[in-house]
Amino acid sequence: MATALIKKHKYASSAILAGSLVSAAAAITHYYKNSAARSSPPLHPLLDSGIKKGDPKFAGGKLRCHCASRTVEVTLDGNVAHNHACGCSKCWKPEGALFSVVAVIPRDQLRVTANGDKLFVVDDKAAIQRHACEECGVHMYGRIEAEHPFKGLDFVHVELSEEKGWQEPQFAAFVSSIIEQGFDAGKMGDVRAKLKSIGLETFDSLSPPLMDLIASWTAEKKA
Numbered sequence: 001m002a003t004a005l006i007k008k009h010k011y012a013s014s015a016i017l018a019g020s021l022v023s024a025a026a027a028i029t030h031y032y033k034n035s036a037a038r039s040s041p042p043l044h045p046l047l048d049s050g051i052k053k054g055d056p057k058f059a060g061g062k063l064r065c066h067c068a069s070r071t072v073e074v075t076l077d078g079n080v081a082h083n084h085a086c087g088c089s090k091c092w093k094p095e096g097a098l099f100s101v102v103a104v105i106p107r108d109q110l111r112v113t114a115n116g117d118k119l120f121v122v123d124d125k126a127a128i129q130r131h132a133c134e135e136c137g138v139h140m141y142g143r144i145e146a147e148h149p150f151k152g153l154d155f156v157h158v159e160l161s162e163e164k165g166w167q168e169p170q171f172a173a174f175v176s177s178i179i180e181q182g183f184d185a186g187k188m189g190d191v192r193a194k195l196k197s198i199g200l201e202t203f204d205s206l207s208p209p210l211m212d213l214i215a216s217w218t219a220e221k222k223a
């Protein structure tokens with residue numbers, strides 16, 4: 001069923017299943033071709049020229065996919081939380097970026113407000129069901145349906161919004177995962193140094209408070 005669904009989509013080849021792998025590969029090629037970029041790896045457009053602080057009073061806005069017509073629109077009725085850079089292979093990244101920038105919002109504050117028929121689930125086996133546009137490949141939101149410490153929170157990319165004021169990225173997660181996508185392990189020093197220079201602590205999992213939250217949930221479940 002899932003495979004049949006995927007086949008009918010223009011963008012859904014094996015490339016979309018590994019959509020972020022494709023953009024990571026583009027980022028890596030750029031990194032090696034451009035000698036000036038060698039000590040300044042292309043992290044993400046929201047990170048590369050320094051982080052702009054969000055507005056704590058910001059009340060939300062709209063996310064739009066990259067399609068020029070029949071654009072998928074998602075409305076968020078509040079600001080996001082735990083915004084962070086993620087180097088994992090599953091989170092959507094814009095072309096040329098090594099990292100995704102991803103945040104959470106309670107699922108009752110997220111509504112698909114236009115062209116939701118273009119959305120499909122990228123990997124129905126993953127904990128986070130990422131709903132992507134079949135035409136442009138952009139991930140509009142990720143939702144957890146299974147029992148999970150983060151169930152009830154949806155995952156979103158605020159760069160898809162024109163509004164300003166979204167919470168700024170707080171830390172960098174799954175940094176070493178970019179190596180799994182082909183990035184040279186020997187250049188990780190440059191990546192970690194650049195993340196630190198813009199004020200992001202780097203982790204190879206989630207941040208300690210989020211890891212503690214996951215572990216507490218697991219301990220409670222065991223008990």
Ligand SMILES: N[C@@H](CCC(=O)N[C@@H](CS)C(=O)NCC(=O)O)C(=O)O
Nearest residue numbers: 087088089090091126127128177180
């Ligand atoms: N090293 C792995 C890490 C994947 C991973 O565990 N990603 C985290 C951060 S987004 C996660 O919670 N994944 C759950 C999911 O993708 O459903 C990769 O890069 O693919």
Ligand SMILES: [Zn+2]
Nearest residue numbers: 065067133136
């Ligand atoms: Zn689209």
Ligand SMILES: [Zn+2]
Nearest residue numbers: 086088090091
């Ligand atoms: Zn991720």
